[in-house]
Amino acid sequence: MSEPIHTCEHAETTTLLWLYGEADEAHATHVAGCGACTEVARQHADLMSEVGPIADRLVAAPSAEGQVDPLPAPANRGWWIGVVVGLAAAAAVLLALFGALGMPGDSVTSPAPDLVVEAPIDDAARHELAEALLDEAFGADVDADFEALYDEFDALEADLATL
Amino acid sequence: MLAAVTDLERRISRFHQELIGFLRRRVPGDPEEAAQEVWLRVARAEPDCADDASFRAYFYTVARRLVIDLHRRRKARIELLPIDDSAAERRASGGQAPDARLHADAVLRVVQTTLDAMTPEMSEVFRMRTQDDIPFKTIAARQGCSINTALGRMHRATKKITAALEAEGLPGGSA
Numbered sequence: 001m002s003e004p005i006h007t008c009e010h011a012e013t014t015t016l017l018w019l020y021g022e023a024d025e026a027h028a029t030h031v032a033g034c035g036a037c038t039e040v041a042r043q044h045a046d047l048m049s050e051v052g053p054i055a056d057r058l059v060a061a062p063s064a065e066g067q068v069d070p071l072p073a074p075a076n077r078g079w080w081i082g083v084v085v086g087l088a089a090a091a092a093v094l095l096a097l098f099g100a101l102g103m104p105g106d107s108v109t110s111p112a113p114d115l116v117v118e119a120p121i122d123d124a125a126r127h128e129l130a131e132a133l134l135d136e137a138f139g140a141d142v143d144a145d146f147e148a149l150y151d152e153f154d155a156l157e158a159d160l161a162t163l
Numbered sequence: 164m165l166a167a168v169t170d171l172e173r174r175i176s177r178f179h180q181e182l183i184g185f186l187r188r189r190v191p192g193d194p195e196e197a198a199q200e201v202w203l204r205v206a207r208a209e210p211d212c213a214d215d216a217s218f219r220a221y222f223y224t225v226a227r228r229l230v231i232d233l234h235r236r237r238k239a240r241i242e243l244l245p246i247d248d249s250a251a252e253r254r255a256s257g258g259q260a261p262d263a264r265l266h267a268d269a270v271l272r273v274v275q276t277t278l279d280a281m282t283p284e285m286s287e288v289f290r291m292r293t294q295d296d297i298p299f300k301t302i303a304a305r306q307g308c309s310i311n312t313a314l315g316r317m318h319r320a321t322k323k324i325t326a327a328l329e330a331e332g333l334p335g336g337s338a
Binding site for chain 2: 012
């Protein structure tokens, strides 16, 4: 699926509300004339036409029941520090990785100084190793952490007073 | 005024069958009824469409919104079935033809798997909106987040499920 370029501020806000009957009907005029919003409307309508008939048969995962932790309200600046520290830690891991692996085409050396493997390492292998180290450092739930960051950014957009 | 009505009638006549084809694969029930609802909404809105191309974009926008409306209201709809020998079989299969049932089962499997793999917050937004028809404002209040966050979760959930369906060769309903 090709990703649309969302250049419209309404694409994931007012247009979504309108699609689900929660915004002014007049918003249809904007959607009809906006490529980004039209694409959002297409995605949601097409999916609903598939999911609608089976929606009643969906069951909640047992792990989701009663375990939804609401995101902490960004009431002060403190949470930014956590984000910055997390990103700095990730950068440190990547720097350590590239420091160990060297630049592309260099030899790979093991932690043990008396064991040197003279072999080039390509970018694909380097990327795989970086991902493995990230998973090990931050747990397999890196995607969830990034989703949480997306949510925080969305909250920031909605309320600049949280800064 | 008369010219505007005539122009609308001409455009509806021109695009009616195209709209029927679009709705046939996307709405529950009679696509003709859904098409009439689209034209009614278009007529009420009186859009200022300079040409047929912009009119076409407008009625497709209205049609997509109607698709979502009809599926949201699906649970509240009472469906009348004719009393004949096939009624019992139809009820057993959920009112669907066998191949449609197979397709629905495949979609269910993919959607369920994708929802289970999402973060709980994201899957919860999707379920509350599509299964329970809960407004986004209420969903945001329940999750303790802003409405924009809830909307973002819904849109990302939609993209993930759409990608999963396409990966399984189940795009369905796409224009």
